Amino acid sequence: MSQLQIYDSHQGALKTFTPLKEGHAGLYVCGPTVYSHVHLGNVRTFLSFDMVFRYLQFLGYKVRYVRNITDAGHLIDDADEGEDKVGRRAKLEQVEPMEIAQRYTVNFHDVMRAFNTLPPSIEPTATGHIVEQISMTQQLLENGWAYEANGSIYFDVDAYSKVHPYGELSGRNLDEMRSGTRELDGQTDKRSPIDFALWKKASEAHIMRWASPWGEGFPGWHLECSAMSTKYLGTSFDIHGGGMDLKFPHHECEIAQNKGANQDGGAQVWMHANMLTLNGKRMSKSTGNTLLPDELLSGDSPHLSKAYPASVARFFIHQAHYRSVLDFSDEALQAAEKGYQRLIHAWKALSERPGEGPSKGSFDVDHWQAQCVAAMNNDFNSPILIAHLFDAVKAIQADQQDRSLLGQSGAKVLLQHLNAWIFDVLGLQDQMRHAHAGSQKALDAAMGIVLQARKQARDQKDWSTSDAIRDQLAAGGIQVKDGTDGSTYTIGE
RNA sequence: GGUCUCGUGGCCGAGUGGCUAGGCAAGGCUCUGCAAAAGCUUGUACAGCGGUUCGAAUCCGCUCGAGACCUCCA
Structure with a gap:
């Protein structure tokens, strides 16, 4: 059996995954900044790491998956401006900063649930760990890697x-x-433009303080x-993940701080998920291409x-590798939907x-x-896994004609x-069934009567009646499918 | 401007020295009252130019094109 290999973007090479503590895996992923809605690009990253989390569990690891909520602290302009995103948005809307954070945290969780991601083991917030951050800043001051200037620490x-x-990390x-x-305008307290803030003095207008x-x-x-x-996984842990755009400066600074x-630099392996683009350009909250x-x-x-x-x-x-740029389009989604349906129908x-x-x-x-495992062990190559799943689809279909194929x-075993x-690793759901679960029984009963009536018409070769039933159902979004052993129906496919 | 990544058949997207990726679409066929659905099947692609090699989509060089980061962003 092959071993799990993960591409470490720090070393720029595949590394055999060897957890620090046997049988356990520690995974940290940078979560969302909750000052607005997450877009699909954000979702891609979280889905990628959800798949990583799921596959590690599939392999039998006991995983502690930590994904933070950034509800404070990210500066919106130059460091000099000293205003953070959550605070600024709050003032615009005349509400409490934590109200904004709460609203978008709830929305984020709704989205994550809709996409069937597993909740992380721990989901810590930045505002809930001010003490730890102050303590780390003090440690950095003591060690001589930071300095105070005018109430701020850099x-x-x-x-x-x-x-x-x-x-x-970023080369x-x-x-x-x-x-x-670029030259700053002299208002900075930083000794060097490449220094970064550990702690910022709050101006009077700044409400999060x-x-x-x-x-x-x-x-x-x-x-x-x-x-x-550090608090939840230790000074050294297995995997740190995040979006490609966080590699610099965010992750670079993290390593320096750690x-x-x-x-200790913290993570043994750095994983970076690539961007989801829309119209060939990355999705971004600030440009509105989302x-x-x-x-x-x-x-x-409109897309x-x-x-x-x-x-x-x-x-x-998951049909694209997590390290590749993926371009989103309606056409590509339609193709994916067809393939997904074929897979689910075969299952x-x-x-x-x-x-x-x-x-x-x-x-x-x-x-x-073994081929499926090998694909996933090769840096979570889900596109290859899916290709193998379609081999199974083909076998299942052939087996319907010749039962000696699967036996x-x-x-x-194949079903298991x-x-x-x-469902467990890719996190897909039989959504056609789930969507109508509540009323499924009643609808089945009603449709049974309708299809029976149509069958009678067909048996009498009353094509105008049978076609009228079919057309009227189609107009209502119900598609009748005539098979060799009777008719079935589907909704909205 | 600097650093880096990428350019695969009609579309999406794997692969990375010799062996069919896969999905969607399209053509053909089977089934069928018709249509749809479903199933079977076909297609030889790797930006351009040069080089290395017995052999390159895969390695090297150049050219062109696209994108990311360098500033908050998954």
Whole structure:
């Protein structure tokens, strides 16, 4: 059996996953900033790491998955402005900052539930860990990697870089960064433009503020993740994940803070999920090139021709590797929906397979399963896994003609494996069924009568009546499918 | 401007020195009262130019094109 290999973006190479504590895995992922709705690009990252979380569990690891909520602290303008996103939005809308954070946190959880992501083991908030952040800042001051200026504390990149390689993660060169940084207008307290804030003094207008040894203020951009990953996973842990756009400066600063305070860079492996683009450009809250989850689920967007179930979006996203840029389009979604339906229909057919045929079939289920595992062990290559799932689809369909292909035990084992891959690892759902679960029984009864009436008309070759029934049902969104052993119906496919 | 990534058949998207990726669409076929659905089947692609090699989509160089980061952003 192959071993799990993960691409470490720190080293730029595949690494065999060897957990620090056998049988356990610690995973930290940068969560959302809750000052507005998450868009589908954000969702892609969280789905990617949800898949990682699920697969680690599939492999038998006991996983502690920590994903934070940033409800304070990220500066909106230059460090000099000293105003954070949550605070600014709050003033615009005349509400309490925590009201904003709460609203969008609830929305975020709704979205995550809609996309069937598993909740993290711990979901800490930045505002709930001010004490830890102050403490880490003090540690950095004591160790000589930070300095106070006018009530604010900055990380001293120049001092740090004499001992540690700042820029190691993102492959940046300090001299180039210095020359490339634009001149600030002299209002800064920073010794060097590449220094970053650990703690910012709050101006009078700033409403999110906490007491600290340096006066009232708020934590800097990058500190919360260092403080919270250390608290819940330790100074050294297995995997740190996040979106590609966080690699610099956010993750670079995290490493510097961790090394500066804990003498350890934190994560053994850094994973970066790539961007989801829309019209060839990355989705971004600030440019407005976004698609919201609600718009996808309702179809209410100029980018979409129809609504799509969340599982279709999941399937679409997992059909691309997490490290590749994926371009979102209505056409691509439609293609994904068809494929997803074929997969689910085959799974359903297998789950309803009668116990026919020999015990052991000719399809080598063990070999097939090994291929699936090998695909996922190769840096979570979900597109290859899905390709293998379609091999199973083909076998299931052939088996309907010739029951010796799967055989009784083969069908049983294959179904167990498929359940694990489709539902447990990929996190897909049989949404066509779920969507109508409540009224399904009543609808089935009514449709049974309608289809029976149509069958009578067909038996009498009364085509005008049978076609009228079919057309009128179609107009109502119900599609009749005539098979060899009777008619069935589907809704909204 | 600097750093980096990518460019695969009509579309999406894997692969990374020799062996059919896969999905969707399209053509053909089966089934069918018709249609739909469903199933079977076909298609030889790797931006351009040059080089290395017995052999390159895969390695190297150049050119063109696209994107990301360098400033908050998954």
